[in-house]
Amino acid sequence: MSLPTTCCDVLFPNPIVLASGILGTEAGLLTRVARAGAGGVTSKSASVRPRMGHPNPTVLDWGYGLINAVGLANPGLAAEVAILQEAKTMLKPLNVPLIASIFAETIDEFGRAAAIVSRAQPDLIEVNISCPNVGHELGHPFALDPENAAAVTKAVRNNSDLPIIVKLSPNVTDIVEIGLAAEAAGADAIAAINSVAGMVIDIHAARPILANREGGLSGPAIKPIALRAVYNLYEAVQIPIVGIGGVSSGRDALEMIMAGATLVGVGSAVRQRGVSALGEIATELAHLLDDLGYDSPVSAKGVAHVAR
Amino acid sequence: MSLPTTCCDVLFPNPIVLASGILGTEAGLLTRVARAGAGGVTSKSASVRPRMGHPNPTVLDWGYGLINAVGLANPGLAAEVAILQEAKTMLKPLNVPLIASIFAETIDEFGRAAAIVSRAQPDLIEVNISCPNVGHELGHPFALDPENAAAVTKAVRNNSDLPIIVKLSPNVTDIVEIGLAAEAAGADAIAAINSVAGMVIDIHAARPILANREGGLSGPAIKPIALRAVYNLYEAVQIPIVGIGGVSSGRDALEMIMAGATLVGVGSAVRQRGVSALGEIATELAHLLDDLGYDSPVSAKGVAHVAR
Amino acid sequence: MLPANRHSFSLPQPAHIVRIVRENYRTVTFTFDLSWPDAGPGQFLMAWLPGLDEKPFSLLHNDPLQISVAAVGRFSRQIQQLHSGEQVWLRGPLGHGFQSQPGPMIGIAGGYGVSPIHFLATWLRNRRERHVIIGARTARDLLFAERFRAAGVQVHLCTDDGSAGEMGVVTVPLNPLLAAMPDATIYACGPTPMLEALAAICREQHRGCQLSWERYMRCGFGVCGSCARREDGWLACQDGPVEIIPG
Amino acid sequence: MLPANRHSFSLPQPAHIVRIVRENYRTVTFTFDLSWPDAGPGQFLMAWLPGLDEKPFSLLHNDPLQISVAAVGRFSRQIQQLHSGEQVWLRGPLGHGFQSQPGPMIGIAGGYGVSPIHFLATWLRNRRERHVIIGARTARDLLFAERFRAAGVQVHLCTDDGSAGEMGVVTVPLNPLLAAMPDATIYACGPTPMLEALAAICREQHRGCQLSWERYMRCGFGVCGSCARREDGWLACQDGPVEIIPG
Ligand SMILES: Cc1cc2nc3c(=O)[nH]c(=O)nc-3n(C[C@H](O)[C@H](O)[C@H](O)COP(=O)(O)OP(=O)(O)OC[C@H]3O[C@@H](n4cnc5c(N)ncnc54)[C@H](O)[C@@H]3O)c2cc1C
Numbered sequence A, B: 001m002s003l004p005t006t007c008c009d010v011l012f013p014n015p016i017v018l019a020s021g022i023l024g025t026e027a028g029l030l031t032r033v034a035r036a037g038a039g040g041v042t043s044k045s046a047s048v049r050p051r052m053g054h055p056n057p058t059v060l061d062w063g064y065g066l067i068n069a070v071g072l073a074n075p076g077l078a079a080e081v082a083i084l085q086e087a088k089t090m091l092k093p094l095n096v097p098l099i100a101s102i103f104a105e106t107i108d109e110f111g112r113a114a115a116i117v118s119r120a121q122p123d124l125i126e127v128n129i130s131c132p133n134v135g136h137e138l139g140h141p142f143a144l145d146p147e148n149a150a151a152v153t154k155a156v157r158n159n160s161d162l163p164i165i166v167k168l169s170p171n172v173t174d175i176v177e178i179g180l181a182a183e184a185a186g187a188d189a190i191a192a193i194n195s196v197a198g199m200v201i202d203i204h205a206a207r208p209i210l211a212n213r214e215g216g217l218s219g220p221a222i223k224p225i226a227l228r229a230v231y232n233l234y235e236a237v238q239i240p241i242v243g244i245g246g247v248s249s250g251r252d253a254l255e256m257i258m259a260g261a262t263l264v265g266v267g268s269a270v271r272q273r274g275v276s277a278l279g280e281i282a283t284e285l286a287h288l289l290d291d292l293g294y295d296s297p298v299s300a301k302g303v304a305h306v307a308r
Numbered sequence C, D: 001m002l003p004a005n006r007h008s009f010s011l012p013q014p015a016h017i018v019r020i021v022r023e024n025y026r027t028v029t030f031t032f033d034l035s036w037p038d039a040g041p042g043q044f045l046m047a048w049l050p051g052l053d054e055k056p057f058s059l060l061h062n063d064p065l066q067i068s069v070a071a072v073g074r075f076s077r078q079i080q081q082l083h084s085g086e087q088v089w090l091r092g093p094l095g096h097g098f099q100s101q102p103g104p105m106i107g108i109a110g111g112y113g114v115s116p117i118h119f120l121a122t123w124l125r126n127r128r129e130r131h132v133i134i135g136a137r138t139a140r141d142l143l144f145a146e147r148f149r150a151a152g153v154q155v156h157l158c159t160d161d162g163s164a165g166e167m168g169v170v171t172v173p174l175n176p177l178l179a180a181m182p183d184a185t186i187y188a189c190g191p192t193p194m195l196e197a198l199a200a201i202c203r204e205q206h207r208g209c210q211l212s213w214e215r216y217m218r219c220g221f222g223v224c225g226s227c228a229r230r231e232d233g234w235l236a237c238q239d240g241p242v243e244i245i246p247g
C-alpha cells in the first residue's frame, strides 16, 4: 500500500490534509498536526488586514457536528507570512506540504493577498471565496456566483506562480457551475466543501446561540452534502478535487476518494479524535485500501461513478 | 396552555403537522397519525399522472438522519383524490386539517394538478416545487429560481380557491429570494424546508447506495439548516411559515417556533418515535411552553429574533 | 459531537455468501457470513444488489443469517446467479416477528412462506406438539418437507392438483387440526389470498392467529408509507410483517 | 438514526444563580443550581451571557458548580450585575485539570487563580501537608485567605507593596517552602508572568510543577487553535489549561 499522493505536482506523504481554520493558527500547531501523521496542512484563512472576528460564542458542538462563526479572525497577512515561514521551516524535515489559505473582501484585495502570501513560499495557495464580498452591493460571498468566483481566481492567478486551490461553498444552487468557472479562470484544483450555513437556537435564551446568529455547519452531519458535491464536481471538472466535509474515519476518507477526491480534508474530526485524528485516518485508509485490493488512493479515485 | 393554532384561517388543534412523504400514502394511515395526536396531516405529493418512482434503495438511515430518493412515486391525482376524500371523511370527527401536497413537471400541469386536487376539498394545498422542471431546458427544480417559483404559485392560485402553501427547497443560494417571489405571486404560506441534497456511498460496492445516486437528507442533521432558513424567511415574508426539518422533540419544535414558524412539520422523527411521534412532540411542546411562561405557541413565535 | 461511523448498522452491510443450497427447481437457500443473534422468526431483511434493486426477505435463520429465495422475477433470478464468496448487502433485522405462545404450534406455509415458519419451528423446538401445513400448486413447488421432519415437526402436505399430499388448499388439512387442538396457536406465512382465507376461518371460529403479510416496501422502518394497509394504516414493515390477531 | 437531542451537554446549559458571595472589592463567587460531579480542579467552563459574550472560568467547585469572577472588563462586570435566580449558560467541564500527586501540596495562586487552587486543596483534603501561597498587588486584592485556613490549609500571603503578608511576589515565600519540602508538588494558577517565573525556578531546581495557563479561547475543545502556544502548538483548552511539567 502506497499512500503518497501527488496533487498539482506537489507530493503529499498521504492524502489526508488538515482543513483551513482548524488548528491552523500557529507554526508549532501546524507542525504538531504534521508530526501526528497528516499528509498536508492548511493554515487558517488570512486577509491583508488583521480581523478581530466575532465575539463568542463562535464555535459550538451541537451534537451531530460543529457550527462556527469565528468571523475569519486572523492576524493579517504581514504577521501570517511570518507564521507561514516558520511553519515551512518546521515542516521541511517532515516533507509535509503547507497550504496557505487566503481571503479578501474585494477582488483587487484577493490579488494583493496572493502576492503577499506568496512571499512565504507555501507549497500551494488555497483561496477561500466563502467570505462576503463587501465590494458587491449585496455583500454576498464570492463563492455564490460564477462570475465572482472566476474574477477572484484570475486575480490570484495573476499575482502568484504557486498552484491555486479554489475552495467552494456548498450554499449555492449549483456548485458545479462555480467549480467550472474557477477551473476556466485558472484554478489548479478545487476544494469542496466549506461549511454549510445553519443556526442553533437556545429556547431558554430565546435567541440564536452564536453571536453572529448564523454560522457554518461541519462534521458528521455534512458528510453526505460534501460527498454529493465532490461526486458531481468530479463529473464536470478536469482538475483535482480536495474533498472536505465530515470525514472522521478512514472509511469516510475512502468514500470521499471514491466520489472523486484526490486529497481529503479533515477538520471537525479533531473534536472527537484529537490532534492525531489525521494520522489515524491515514492509517485506517491504508488498511481499508489493502483489504479492498486497491494499491493506492489514486486507484480508488472516482470508482463510485457508475453509468447513468 | 392553549395549543390550537390558526394558519391561513384554518384551525389546527396543535401546531405539529405531518410533513409530506412520511406516512401520507393512505387515508387510514393519515387518520392514524391524527388519532395519535398530530395537529394536521399532509398527504404524499401527487402528480396528474401516476409515477412508479425509483427502484430501491430509496430510503435509508445513514446514522444522523435519513436520505431518500423515492422519486415522487404516487398513484396519480385521480386515485389521490379518492384517498384524500376518504381521509377528509375520517379526519372530520377529529377536527384535524388535511393538507394535500401536489407537484408537476410543467407550470401548466401545476395548474391542472391544483384544479384536480381541489375537488377533494382538502383544507389547504401544499405545492411541492422541489421536483425537476422537465419543461425547463436544464431540468432544474422550480424551487431553484424565483421566476419559476412565482409562475408555479400563480398557476396554482388561478386554479384553486383553497389556501396555498408553497414548499421551498434549501438547495439554493438564497431561499429568502424564492420565498419572497412565492409570496408576491399569491402564496398564503411558506413551508421550509424540503430535504437537503446529499449522497451516501458504500465503499464495498464502490457506488452510491441510492438507486438514484443522490437524494434528500432529513432528520436531526438538517435541523440547523432548517432553523436558519425559517429565521431568515421570517425576517422577510409577511405570510405564515411552516417550519420543517429535523424536528424530533418538543424542544426542537419550540426552536422552530422561536425562529418564526407558525406550524411545525415533522417527518423523519417517525423513524425514532413511531406513528405517535407527532402527538408526543405536541405534548412536550405544551409542557415546555408552560415551563417557560408562554401561554400559546403563537406567543413564542419569532422571539429568537434580536436586534442586529 | 458523536463518534464517527454511527451508521454501520442502519445502512446495508456487505455479507459474503458462504453456502448455497438448491431447495427445488426455483428456490435457493443462501447462508451468509453474518449473524444477527437478536433477530427472531418473522423478522426480515432488505437485500441489496448494487445497480439492481433492494428487496425484503424473511429470515430462515439468524445465526448465521439465512434466507430462501424463489426465482419469480428480476431480482430473485439475479441473486440466484451469485456464487459462494460473492457479496450481498443486508439491512436489518427489520419488523416485528412471531410471538411465541404457550401450547402447540400449527405452522402454515405457502410457497417461500416456509422460510419464517421453519425458523419459528426450530425456535419452538421444545414445544410438545409442532405441526406444519405446507401448501403449493404442485408437488415440485413444495418446499422444506424433509427439513421440517428432520427438525421433529409433523408435516402435512397439500397441493392444488393433489400431486403430493392432500388435494386442495391449506385449509383442507387445517380443519381437522383445528378441531383436534383447541389450544394450538396458528402461525402462517404465504400468499395474500391464503392469509385472507385463514383470517376468515379464525375469525369465524374465534381463534387467534399470527399472519405474516407481504407488501411492497421501501424504507422497511415505518417512515415512507409504501407498505400501509388502506383501511387502518397498518404498516407491514414496522407493525408487522406479522399481524397478531387476537381470538 | 440517533435519538433526538443528543446535544444537551455540548451546547451551553442554562443554570440559575442560587447564591452570590462578594469576596473582595472586585471579586464575586457564584453558586449555580447545576452539578458536574465528574469535573475536577483545574477544569473550566465557558459562561455565556446572551447578547454579550462567552468567557472561560475555572471551577471553584463542581457539586454544586461555583466560579469566582474578578471584575476587570465588560463581561466580568456584566455578570456581576446579575442577581440570585437569574440565568447564566454554562458549557463544560472543559480541559484537563491538575493531577493529584502523592505527598504534600504547595498551591500558588495569583489573583483569581485562587479559584482552582482552592478546589484542589479541598480535593486533596486528606493530604498530610497543604500549603498555599496567595499573591496580590495589595492587601485588598488578596482573596480566599480565610477560606483556605478554614479548610485546614497553611496560608502564606505576599503583596507587591507589603500591605499584607510578605512584601514581594510569590517566589519570596516559595523558596523556603521548596527547601523544606523536597517531595511537595507545586500546583499554580495566576497571571502569565507569575507562571513563567515559577516555570523558570522549577526548571532550575529540576522540580516538576503543574501550571494552569490562561489564553484567549473560542471553542474550548481543541479545534479552533485560538489558544495555541506558538512554539509547540500546545492547546490551553484541551492539552491544558494545566500543564504538567515533569521534574
Ligand atoms: C416481508 C417480506 C418477506 C419476504 N420474504 C421472501 C422470502 O423469504 N423469499 C422470497 O423468495 N421472497 C420473499 N419476499 C418477496 C421478495 O421481496 C420479492 O418480492 C420477490 O423476490 C420478487 O422480486 P423480483 O424482483 O424477483 O420479482 P419482480 O420482478 O418484482 O416480480 C415478480 C412477481 O412478483 C410480483 N410483484 C413484484 N413486486 C411487486 C409489487 N411492488 N407489487 C405487487 N406485486 C409485485 C409481480 O407481479 C411479479 O409477478 C418477501 C417479501 C416481503 C414483503
Ligand SMILES: Cc1cc2nc3c(=O)[nH]c(=O)nc-3n(C[C@H](O)[C@H](O)[C@H](O)COP(=O)(O)OP(=O)(O)OC[C@H]3O[C@@H](n4cnc5c(N)ncnc54)[C@H](O)[C@@H]3O)c2cc1C
Binding pocket: D044, D055, D056, D057, D058, D059, D067, D068, D069, D070, D071, D072, D073, D074, D075, D076, D077, D112, D115, D213, D214, D215, D216, D217, D241
Ligand atoms: C482557563 C481560564 C480560566 C479562567 N478563570 C477565571 C476565573 O476563575 N475567574 C476570572 O475572573 N477570570 C477567569 N479567566 C479570565 C476570564 O475568562 C476573562 O478573560 C475575564 O473575566 C476578563 O473578561 P472581560 O470581558 O471582563 O474583560 P475584557 O474586556 O475582555 O478585558 C479585561 C482585561 O483583560 C485583557 N484581555 C481580555 N481578553 C483578552 C484577550 N483575548 N487577549 C489578551 N488580553 C485580553 C484585556 O487586556 C483587559 O485588560 C479565565 C480565563 C481562562 C482562559
Ligand SMILES: Cc1cc2nc3c(=O)[nH]c(=O)nc-3n(C[C@H](O)[C@H](O)[C@H](O)COP(=O)(O)O)c2cc1C
Binding pocket: A019, A020, A021, A022, A044, A045, A059, A066, A067, A068, A070, A072, A101, A128, A167, A193, A194, A195, A217, A218, A219, A220, A222, A244, A245, A246, A247, A265, A266, A267, A268, A269, D223, D224
Ligand atoms: C472552527 C472552524 C473554523 C473554520 N475556518 C475556516 C477558514 O478560516 N477558512 C476556510 O476556508 N474554512 C474554514 N472552516 C471550514 C473547514 O475548513 C471545512 O471546510 C469544514 O469545516 C468542513 O470540514 P469538516 O467537516 O472536516 O470540519 C472552518 C471550520 C471550522 C469548524
Ligand SMILES: Cc1cc2nc3c(=O)[nH]c(=O)nc-3n(C[C@H](O)[C@H](O)[C@H](O)COP(=O)(O)O)c2cc1C
Binding pocket: B019, B020, B021, B022, B044, B045, B059, B066, B067, B068, B070, B072, B101, B128, B167, B193, B194, B195, B217, B218, B219, B220, B222, B244, B245, B246, B247, B265, B266, B267, B268, B269, C223, C224
Ligand atoms: C421518505 C421521505 C419522503 C418524502 N417525500 C416528500 C414528498 O413527496 N413531498 C415533499 O414535499 N416532501 C417530501 N419529503 C420531505 C419532507 O416532507 C420534509 O420536508 C423533510 O423530510 C424534512 O423534514 P424531517 O427532517 O422532519 O423529515 C420526504 C421526506 C422523506 C424522508
Ligand code: FES
Binding pocket: C216, C217, C218, C219, C220, C221, C222, C223, C224, C225, C226, C227, C228, C235, C236, C237, C238
Ligand atoms: S416500507 Fe416504508 S413504511 Fe413500510
Ligand code: FES
Binding pocket: D216, D217, D218, D219, D220, D221, D222, D223, D224, D225, D226, D227, D228, D235, D236, D237, D238
Ligand atoms: S479554544 Fe479552540 S483550540 Fe483552544
